[in-house]
Amino acid sequence: MFFILIALSLLFCFIAAVLISTFLFRPPRGRPDAAPYDPGDIPEEVLGRLTKAVTFPTICTQDYTGTDFAPFEDFIAFLAEAYPLFHQTCSLERVNGYALVYRWKGMDTSLRPMMLTAHYDVVPVEEGTEAEWKYPPFSGAVAEGRIWGRGTLDIKSQITAHMEAAETLMRRNFVPKRDFYFVYGQDEETGGRNGAYKTADYFAERGIHFEGVLDEGGFAVSGVIKGVAATLALIGTAEKGFANYELTLEGEGGHSSMPPAHTALGNAARLIAAIESLPLPSRLTAPVLRLLRNIAGEMGFVTRMAVANIRIFKPLILKILSANYITNAMVRTTFAATMARAGSAANVLPQKAQAIINVRLLPGDSVEGVSAYFKKIAGKLKLPLTVRVLTAEEPSQVSPAEGTVYRRLITLIDEIFPGVISSPYLVMGGTDARKYYKVCDHVYRFTPMLVTNEEKDTAHSTNESVTVANYGRAIHFFIRFIEGFDT
Ligand SMILES: [Zn+2]
Structure with a gap:
C-alpha cells in the first residue's frame, strides 16, 4: 500500500510538472486577419525594370562551358543602364567573368560589411510546357496584378528590388554606416561552382568577413504546414x-x-x-x-x-x-x-x-x-x-537565430507582415548562401514576399509570377533593411 501511494504521488508530481510547463509555455500566435504592408501603386518604370530583367534568358547549363553567355552580358549591361545611380555609387568587380560584386562604401569601413545576395541565372522552361504558360516565360508581362516569367520569384526580382531600394536611398543622399555588398551569382541553379564559390574565395583572399549575409531561400508563406493557420516567415538558418x-x-x-x-x-x-x-x-x-x-x-x-x-x-x-x-x-x-x-x-x-x-x-x-x-x-x-x-x-553550418542581422529581419517581418510568425527553418534544397559561411557566421535565407504554398512552387515550374504588391513590399523591405541597419 505504502509503495502504491509513493508511486501514485510520483505520478501525480510528474503529470503536474508536465501540465505546469505546458501552461507556462507561451509560443507565438499568428494573426491571420492582420493586413500586410500596402506598398500602394508601384510606378510603371519600376515595374518596367523588372519586366525587362525577365526578358533575358540567362540559363546556365550543367556543362558550364556550354552556356550561352550572351544573355548574361546583356543582363549586366541592362542593370547598368536601368540603375545608373547605383552604378555610379557602387564599384563593380566581375569575379570569374560573370559573378557580380558591387560595393557601396559606407562611412565606417572598419565595421564588418553586410552582404545582400541573389542569383541572376534562371532554370529553363521544360520542353513541351511553353503553351501552358498564361503569359510567355520570358515576357515579363504585367497582368492580373502580377509580373509573369522566369526569374520573377527565383530570383531576379530580389536583384532589382535591391537596386530600387539602394537608388531610393541614394537619391536621399543616404550613406550606410558600414559597407554594403550586393553580390549576384550566375550559376546558382547548377550548383554555384563558378559563381558563389569563387566569390566566397574572392572575399576570403581579401580578408573580408561579413556581419551578415542575406540570400533567397525562404518566404512568408501560408499553408505550408498542415494544421497551422498562421502565415510563417521562414528564415533559412541552415x-x-x-x-x-x-x-x-x-x-x-x-x-x-x-x-x-x-x-x-x-x-x-x-x-x-x-x-x-x-x-x-x-x-x-x-x-x-x-x-x-x-x-x-x-x-x-x-x-x-x-x-x-x-x-x-x-x-x-x-x-x-x-x-x-x-x-x-x-x-x-x-x-x-x-x-x-x-x-x-x-x-x-x-x-x-x-x-x-x-x-x-x-x-x-x-x-x-x-x-x-x-x-x-x-x-x-x-x-x-x-x-x-x-x-x-556537405550540410551547411547552422546560423544562430539571434544577433544583429537576425533581429533586424524579425523586426522588419513584424513591421511589414504583421501577424506572421517568424521562425528559423532548415532549407531542404541548396542555395548559394551556404558558400558564404567561409566569410560569415550569420548567413540567412529570406525573400520578403508573402506567398501561398502553391505560388511558391511555381518557382521552377509553369506560370512563375510575383504579385505587384509583393514586389513593392520587397523594395520597401530592403529600403528599411539598409537604412535602419546601424540605427
Ligand atoms: Zn533561386
Whole structure:
C-alpha cells in the first residue's frame, strides 16, 4: 500500500510538472486577419525594370562551358543602364567573368560589411510546357496584378528590388554606416561552382568577413504546414547537404544456366533493401526544434504539451515526424536509391552491378560518415562493396537565430507582415548562401514576399509570377533593411 501511494504521488508530481510547463509555455500566435504592408501603386518604370530583367534568358547549363553567355552580358549591361545611380555609387568587380560584386562604401569601413545576395541565372522552361504558360516565360508581362516569367520569384526580382531600394536611398543622399555588398551569382541553379564559390574565395583572399549575409531561400508563406493557420516567415538558418554515391558490387561472370546463390545484381538489390530498412537515426537540429517551438501555439493541446516538455517527449515527436515522408526529411539524413545498372544480356551473369544512392544530409552528418555507414551495412551482409562519391556538398553550418542581422529581419517581418510568425527553418534544397559561411557566421535565407504554398512552387515550374504588391513590399523591405541597419 505504502509503495502504491509513493508511486501514485510520483505520478501525480510528474503529470503536474508536465501540465505546469505546458501552461507556462507561451509560443507565438499568428494573426491571420492582420493586413500586410500596402506598398500602394508601384510606378510603371519600376515595374518596367523588372519586366525587362525577365526578358533575358540567362540559363546556365550543367556543362558550364556550354552556356550561352550572351544573355548574361546583356543582363549586366541592362542593370547598368536601368540603375545608373547605383552604378555610379557602387564599384563593380566581375569575379570569374560573370559573378557580380558591387560595393557601396559606407562611412565606417572598419565595421564588418553586410552582404545582400541573389542569383541572376534562371532554370529553363521544360520542353513541351511553353503553351501552358498564361503569359510567355520570358515576357515579363504585367497582368492580373502580377509580373509573369522566369526569374520573377527565383530570383531576379530580389536583384532589382535591391537596386530600387539602394537608388531610393541614394537619391536621399543616404550613406550606410558600414559597407554594403550586393553580390549576384550566375550559376546558382547548377550548383554555384563558378559563381558563389569563387566569390566566397574572392572575399576570403581579401580578408573580408561579413556581419551578415542575406540570400533567397525562404518566404512568408501560408499553408505550408498542415494544421497551422498562421502565415510563417521562414528564415533559412541552415541547409541540408547532398551527395550521390555510386555503389559497386562485383560478381562472377558466366552463363546464367548455373548461377551462384546471389548474382552481383541480386547482391545490389539486397544491399539497397538493407540501406532502405536501416536509415540513420532521426534527430532534432536547432532550426527544426525552433520551428516546432514557434508553431506549437497554432497546434492542439497535445502537440503543445509535447513541445513544451520536449525532453520527455522527444522520442515521440521524432516518431511522429518520421512517419510522414515530408517531415521525415526534416529530421533525418535521407537515402534514395535512384539509379541502377547491371548486366548486358538476359542469359549472362553480370560481372558488376552499380546503384546510385542520392543522399540529403542533415547538419551534423558528413559525406564521409555516410560512406562509412554504407560500408558497414555491406559488411553485415558480407558484401565486398566499393563506394565512390560522385558529387557532394556537405550540410551547411547552422546560423544562430539571434544577433544583429537576425533581429533586424524579425523586426522588419513584424513591421511589414504583421501577424506572421517568424521562425528559423532548415532549407531542404541548396542555395548559394551556404558558400558564404567561409566569410560569415550569420548567413540567412529570406525573400520578403508573402506567398501561398502553391505560388511558391511555381518557382521552377509553369506560370512563375510575383504579385505587384509583393514586389513593392520587397523594395520597401530592403529600403528599411539598409537604412535602419546601424540605427
Ligand atoms: Zn533561386
